[in-house]
Amino acid sequence: MTAIDTNSWQGIRAEVMRRIAEGEWRPGDLIPGEVELADEFGCARATVNRALQDLADSGLIERKRKAGTRVTLNPVRKVTVEVPVIRQDVEGRGSRYSFDLLGRREMTPSPAIAAQYGLRDDAPLVGLWTLHRTDGSPFALEERWVNLAVVPEIANADLEAVSANEWLVRHMPLSRAEFSFSAASASTSEARLLDCEPGAALFIVNRTTWAGDAPITAVRLAYAPGYVMETVV
Amino acid sequence: MTAIDTNSWQGIRAEVMRRIAEGEWRPGDLIPGEVELADEFGCARATVNRALQDLADSGLIERKRKAGTRVTLNPVRKVTVEVPVIRQDVEGRGSRYSFDLLGRREMTPSPAIAAQYGLRDDAPLVGLWTLHRTDGSPFALEERWVNLAVVPEIANADLEAVSANEWLVRHMPLSRAEFSFSAASASTSEARLLDCEPGAALFIVNRTTWAGDAPITAVRLAYAPGYVMETVV
DNA sequence: CTCGATAATATGTCTAGACATAATATCGCA
DNA sequence: TGCGATATTATGTCTAGACATATTATCGAG
Secondary structure, X not given: OOXXXXXXXHHHHXXXXXXHHOOOOOOOOEEOOHHHHHXXXXXOHHHHHHHHHHHHHOOOEEEEOOXXXXXXXXXXXXXXXXXOOHHHHHHHOOOOEEEEEEEXXXXXXXXXXXXXXXXXXXXXXXXXXXXXXXXXXXXXXXXXXXXXXXXXXXXXXXXXXXXXXXXXXXXXXXXXXXXXXXXXXXOHHHHHHHOOOOOOEEEEEEEEEEEOOEEEEEEEEEEXXXXXXXXXX | OOOOOOOOHHHHHHHXXXXXXXXXXXXXXXXXXXXXXXXXXXXXXXXXXXXXXXXXXXXXXXXXXXOEEEEOOOOOOEEEEEOOOHHHHHHHOOOOEEEEEEEEEEEOOOHHHHHHHOOOOOOOEEEEEEEEEEOOEEEEEEEEEXXXXXXXXXXXXXXXXXXXXXXXXXXXXXXXXXXXXXEEEOOHHHHHHHOOOOOOEEEEEEEEEEEOOEEEEEEEEEEOOOOOEEEOO
């Protein structure tokens, strides 16, 4: 028998999930307190606590001090997706990765960009346009700007050899990132580069990476038609 | 001073994040072991463990028994997004929610659907088409099928009064769901219903909900142009 | 030198008990 | 009755110690 022992926190989590899944505890219900469950499962309260905290993190239950724990009314709200580094995304599908650096331009932010990221309008930026390929075919089109005030060294980097993304990962400390996902129609130039019809629906990922208050880099990735992003368990 | 006490697990997490963010510990580096950190911070090892586990969950560090803990090489991979119930999404933006039930049809699965979900080809399904509105304007178009073998009662439900989604939330126990996100061009009928140009790029969310091995319902949501899904902190 | 058994080690988890904290319930007073 | 102070309670967190487990390092035999 490979069943999970019921007095491990994962076993308790599974049992609580089962009771919720089978309707024993219904959405909105108050479930027994930690001491009661610990008693039932014959384990320490801390173990029950670990299990319930995990379930609360995943949004299945809601907990409040003194008020107790209840099953969430609107179940699936938080979802985790993986936004892979493109190279790994491609290679993970068993294909060969390559990229073309299409263009590179020193620039200052447009008023909209300057306002959005709190940059001075004479802040030095580098704009980079890259086409990522899978087995030679277009995979995603990347439009990126990098804040030279924060990362001046990138001005001298050989971005033909290493993609800007990988360069930044290797040279900058980790930091906070914000993502958004949307859809957009391919412009004529995007269509040409991605080898699709103008107006085709593209999946768009925007990512901004920050170091403290200063934005390091902002990226817009337009995936070739057919790209699907899936949730992980 | 509202600074977080350094010997609470959240304080330790913050300190570890700071050391990573400021480059003290660089991507790929091995960081000190739990006992060493516990000693440095003057707390129990379990407290350090809690902090590091949390950071590992968020993908900032990677941990292996005996091998130790190191800073992740490819920082931002796991991202959490909220996929709200549409009514709450609309009302959360301060708008009035309404919906039209466009159509409803008893059906059996197409061969593709049957294969995908492991259904018999004579399994009874209900197909539902709904237009969700925000302040009267089209917001999202929903195409849904419900597995009548699992939820026979929905055949008699008044789905003009309560949307199918809310009915299911209220009557079915919570269960596992799978999501995918993509982009698609609006068909002529979709364009008419969503009040946009045919071919416009639509953001698509697919969701399948399972009870054990049996799929309960599958939904395809096509959002009106302009919809952006953002990550939560 | 290679391979398999064994030792060493960092993380994973559990326990029992304690105190902290937030939110609710209740009581007493005006 | 209304309201503020107080008690109660469920969860949140920490500790010190113990044992479990995965993985790596090492050592010995062939």
